[in-house]
Amino acid sequence: MTDTPVTDAHDDIDEDRRNFIHIVTGMAAAGGVAVIAWPLIDQMNPAADTKAASSLDVDISKVPEGGEIRVLIGGQPFFIRHRTQAEIASARNANTQSLRDPQTDEERLVPTPDGAYNPAILVTSGVCTHLGCVPVGPAQGNVGDYGGWYCACHGSHYDTSGRIRKGPAPSNLPVPDYRYVSDTVINISL
Amino acid sequence: MSGHESTYEPKTGFEKWLDTRLPLPRLVHDSFVDFPTPKNLNYWYTFGGILSIFLVIQIVTGIVLAMHYTADVDHAFASVERIMRDVPYGWLLRYVHANGASFFFLAVYVHMFRGLYYGSYKAPREVLWILGCIIFLLMVATAFLGYMLPWGQMSLHGANVIVNLFGAIPLVGEGIKTWLLGGPSIGNATLQRFFSLHYLLPFVIAGVVILHVWALHVPGNNNPTGVEVKDTRKDTVPFHPYYTVKDGFAIVVFLLIFAAFVFYMPNVLGHADNYVEADPLVTPAHIVPEWYLLPFYAILRAITFDIGPIDAKLLGVIAMFAAIAVLFVVPWLDTSRVKSMRYRPVARQFFFGFVAACLLLGWVGASNPDDPIIPLGSDKLVVEYSDENGLAAARTFEVYDEAAAFRDGLGEEAGASMAVQKAPAFTFLHLGQILTLYYFAYFLVILPLLGLRERPDEEPDSIHKSVLAREPSAGTPIAQPAE
Amino acid sequence: MTRSKLILAALAGLVIAGSASAAGGAKHPHGPEGGFPFEGPFGRFEDESVQRGYQVYREVCASCHSMKLMHYRNLGEPGGPFYDPEYPNANDNPLVKAFAAQDEILSSQPNDVGDYEYRPARPSDPFKSPYPNDAAARAANGGALPPDLSVITKARHGGADYIYDLMLGYPDPGEISDDGEIEFREDYHGTLTQAPGQYYNPYMEGDTIPAWEGDPRHAPPGGFLAMAPQLMDGRVTYMDGTEATKEQMAYDVAQFLAWAGEPKQTNRKSAGLAVMAYLLIFAGLLWFSYKRIWRNVSH
Secondary structure, three states, rough: OOOOOOOHHHHHHOHHHHHHHHOOOOOOHHHHHHHHHHHHHHHHOOOOOHHHHEEEEEEEHHHOOOOEEEEOOOOOOOEEOOOOOHHHHHHHOHHOOOOOOOOOOOOHHOOOOOOOOOOOEOOOOOOOOOOOOOEEOHHHHHOOOOEEEEEEEOEEEOOOOOEEEEEOOOOOOOOOOEEOOOOOEEEEEE | OOOOOOOOOOOOOOHHHHHOOOHHHHHHHHHOOOEEEOOOOOOOHHHHHHHHHHHHHHHHOOOOOOOOOOOOOOOOHHHHHHHHOOOOOOHHHHHOOOHHHHHHHHHHHHHHHHHHHHHOOOOOOHHHHHHHHHHHHHHHHHHHHHHHOEEEEHHHHHHHHHHHHHHHOEEEEEEHHHHOOOOOOHHHHHHHOOOOOHHHHHHHHHHHHHHHHHHHHHOOOOOOOOOOOOOHHEEEEHHHHHHHHHHHHHHHHHHHHHHHHHHHHHOOOOOOOHHOOOHHHHHOOOOOOHHHHHHHHHHHHHHHOOOOOOHHHHHHHHHHHHHHHHHHHHHOOOOOOOOOOOHHHHHHHHHHHHHHHHHHHHHHHHHHOOOEEEEEOOOOEEEEEEEEOOOOOEEEOHHHHHHHHHHHHHHHHOEEEEEEEOOOOEEEHHHHHHEEEEEHHHHHHHHHHHHHHHOOOOOOOOOOHHHHOOOOHHHHHHHHOOO | OHHHHHHHHHHHHHHHHHHOOOOOOOOOOOOOOOOOOOOOOOOOHHHHHHHHHHHHHHOOOOOOOOOOOHHHHHHHHOOOOOOOOOOOOHHHHHHHHHHHHHOOOEEOOOOOOOOOEEOOOOOOOOOOOOOOEEEEHHHOOOOOOOOHHHHHHHHHOOOHHHHHHHOOOOOOHHOOOOOOOOOEEOOOOOEEOOOOEEEEOOOOOOOOOEEEEEEEHOOOOOOEEOOOOOOOOOOOOOOOOOOOOOOOOOOOOHHHHHHHHHHOOHHHHHHHHHHHHHHOOOOOOOOHHHHHOOOOOOO
């Protein structure tokens, strides 16, 4: 029975054991807080219904030649463009070595079920790689200096293969994960 | 205690620099590290810490749930189930939030009973007590608002009953009701404003909690003896690590019980009806509030009689609000000079009676008021018919066969019908009325009179001496488990 | 303080009493003998039974009852009856795709000319509803709305036990006369008369006194519902060859609905185990820490 809360002598005697149990307790507390934090962080990730609604079948036979259609998947725009012979030729003839993001036109296409390529149909993301604006295209009457798309926000010009040719954008319009379900239907998924 | 010298010593250059500009570390150190705390606080005193943890839990999970919830009558119910099904860990967040409300109230009731028992409301802690009452009132409001959000049957019709209470106020009642609801009945406008206020009020609570802690730290903690600290060195220990670890232990034990509910019986404290989407055309058979409001609901329903010009409905509403309002004036109703009921043998018995009354009121609130607790006699059968003169007549029977024979023996023109005559009984209503009477008598009669009449036991001279006296083998340097 | 403990115990008792309050005049459901495998802290769903239950729902219940909160993908998600580790994304699970494709649902997107067309459902779609809206459902069911079954086990006292007992609780057709009269001779004495389109069930919440010819102080428990008895032996032909007795179907569909009511139930229970273990250890550590710190202070 002592009057003072804790005497220094006892502190010294029990220093090691006391430290040990307190350190373990402190670590358990810190570990617990870290684990509790995870559900609070993870809940902001896409929910199951959002993830489930992340693919779409598109009928490409309805895209007019020389035009494009735009679809939204999970809120993201995608371009499906039916290119003219001239546009295909211009996409193929570009000198890929001199491009900012070198890619051949064929690398930006996906084979149909029979293994061939359908160069008339180009599928790209509809989000400018600069700062996320949606470029204008044939439907808006402005295809930029290279015949593809033009991003009016900061002046990026894309060619008929969706490759960046001029302006601030750092890379080509990405090609989404898609496949030919049949000759006329493609399935795009995020 | 009040005016205790700051012991904070800034060590690093940065701490010194900050201390002359924003002495926040000094405030924290003096309030939660080196704060002199009576060394005899028992586990009933850990509920303040438990409550602050639950306030944090509710605010954090609430903010997160609001990221996924949709306050729209067409989508609210489905959005809550979407949280349960699709949002990562959404089921956990929602169950923690829903059961957290229940455990928040459980803790606050223990905290309040502790204050009543040890006289923590008495001078110089009246403001501390009143701030606590305000927090409780805000908690009730927040819980009520939040209960509407899942948009189940209980959400809608429970809220409807409570809002209709305001309609009982003379002259302005209907106007207030319409103003609260934003229309003639509960609708989308109501849901949206309830959501907004449900988000706001917890932050108001947090603000009042800061005042509550401030008001605590001016006079310092009360303690089970009710004797104020005389010698800081002998009577107190620094808050940290002594009470951080003790509160911490109690918090974890409480969380253990909480986790058992969250993970293994998450819906036990709720109502099945609230998993049925709200339908304004059908009121569920048994409208009851959440368990933590049942005692007040019982008081509301106990008033079934008019007094003078005031009708029963308004009187019930007044009684229910008075049951909370009376808490605000307890510091002036209790006339005893002795704080702790440890030294008030008679008051202690009345206090335990009061706790029992509150628990029983909860039981009454959950039950149908007309159901018998103790039946006095058995139900009888009454055959009503019109006699040969065409006058209404009735005969009472004990046995069904006799009643049926009599009824069938009457001619068709008698138009006989059989009904049950309920036997007189001691019902939940009667119990509720007795308990309501005791509830108010405790505050308004017993506490004022007893303080003047009672002869209290002798109080110890100091906290330190009281501890010595309770020590079974004084002199051994072994800590005793707290009571 | 033993008194304090008494108060706590009483409080706990009150909480339990309050929650179990007022079951009305219906018979208390007990469920199948031996209970369901998902009950208790360590209980888990029996996948085969949930799968069969889905078949019962589809072939029997789904013609009247919607499950608007359920999606086909839920069947193949972790914890779901058709979950296959080979297809972590339930959208790719061929069984789930096949179940979805069997149902034609009205597209929520207009076609090129602005009309809404029927199309085969995809795994991300909600279960097909039997009626386009509540009014149509009422009209087709004599004015009674068949409740949505998504969370029915959470919305009824007794949960899966209630479903099981309700399904099997109807009196035998042989006990009912052509006029809808049911004779009671044992626990109750009298005659209960079913109105046309109404079916007596002791587990249904309700009131039998108005239809009861007998002592009104001892009327049988339960009430009437607009759903005729649905399960009779052999009503479905189970894909896995299990014999479809009505007890088996009630057991399976009750378990399916218990899963559908809370698909994350299994996650919850296993997470709970870890949390409880952690809290126990942490409480122990704190206790020792507490004893060390207070060892020289009498209090």
